[in-house]
Amino acid sequence: MADVLEASGKTVEEAIASAASKLGVTTDLLDYKVIQQPSNGFFGLFGAKPARIEAAVKAQPAAEKKEKAAKEESLEPAALAADAESVEEQAKIAEEFLRDVFSAMKLDVKIERGQSEEGILFQLIGENLGILIGKHGQTLDSLQYLANLAANRGISENRARIIIDIENYRSRREETLVRLAGHLAEKACRIGEEVHLEPMNRHERKIIHMALQDNRRVSTYSAGDEPRRYVVIAPKRRRRSRRNYSEPRFDEE
Structure with a gap:
């Protein structure tokens, strides 16, 4: 044997x-x-x-092995089709959830569905939708969180990732944060002290970290506890000022 x-x-x-x-x-x-x-x-x-x-x-005889391989190959497209059908069903559930929310709020909102690198994108279109964005996108993030919960209820694998945006708010917010990171990095170097940003969610903190990761004059880290966790920008010439070295620079991965 x-x-x-x-x-x-x-x-x-x-x-x-x-x-x-x-x-x-x-x-x-x-x-x-x-x-x-x-x-x-x-x-x-x-x-x-x-x-x-x-x-x-x-x-196993060669013929039997060949038959087994053929069966496995025939199952792969079926499995992929089943996964696609599952994600499609989850997207429909998320869209229905959003329509119910907007109906309860008496908001006239058009939902355009697309695809982004992160997942299924729902672009919301309408007038006076600032109420759905909230301060620094907090309401929009909460709505997105609830839509994901609804879409993935009872599902442990092949979970859909739902992204909700309003008039490209998320890309505009990212551009704003990148500019802010640059300005505050200059300030930290100018005054020679750490600069503390306002509390942000995990995604926005990551944007700040990434925007400054190649800046040789400053380093960044996160401090505080959720939901008031914030980014600190520190000039490298004073790295020992108040930084807690037990915290990783990129803790938002």
């Missing part, structure tokens, strides 16, 4: 099951040879011996 391994158990059957588990096959696909029968020993206390076998996976 090729690729032989040894397995043991209280009985021959247990040894066979152990070998099959180790080889990743079912017991009917196993070739084995018993090299030691089990023994209870003297009064079941002394000299007891387990069952020991040598086992290997049965050799």
Whole structure:
């Protein structure tokens, strides 16, 4: 037998099951040879011996292997189609949830669905939608969080990622944060002290960190506890000022 391994158990059957588990096959696909029968020993206390076998996976004929490979290949498109159908259903649930929210708020909102690098994008279009954005996008983030909960309720795998945006607010906010990071980095270097930004969510803190990661004059880290966690920009010439070195620079990954 090729690729032989040894397995043991209280009985021959247990040894066979152990070998099959180790080889990743079912017991009917196993070739084995018993090299030691089990023994209870003297009064079941002394000299007891387990069952020991040598086992290997049965050799499969070439035709059988080819048929098995063909079946596996035929399953892949079906699995992909099932995943796509599942995500589509989750997207519909998220959209229905949003329409119910807007109806309850008596808001006339058009929902345009698209795709982004991060996931399924719902672009909201309408008049006076600032109420859905909130201060620094907090309301928009909460709405997005709830839509994801609704879409993925009871699902542990292939979870949909729902992104909600209003008139490209998220890209405009990112541009604002990148400019802010640059201005405050200059300020930190000018005054020679750390600059503390206002509390931000995890995504926005990451934008600040990434915007300054190649800046040789400053370093960044996050401090405080959620939901009031914030970014600190520190000039490198005073890295020992107040920085807690136990915190990683990029803690938002």
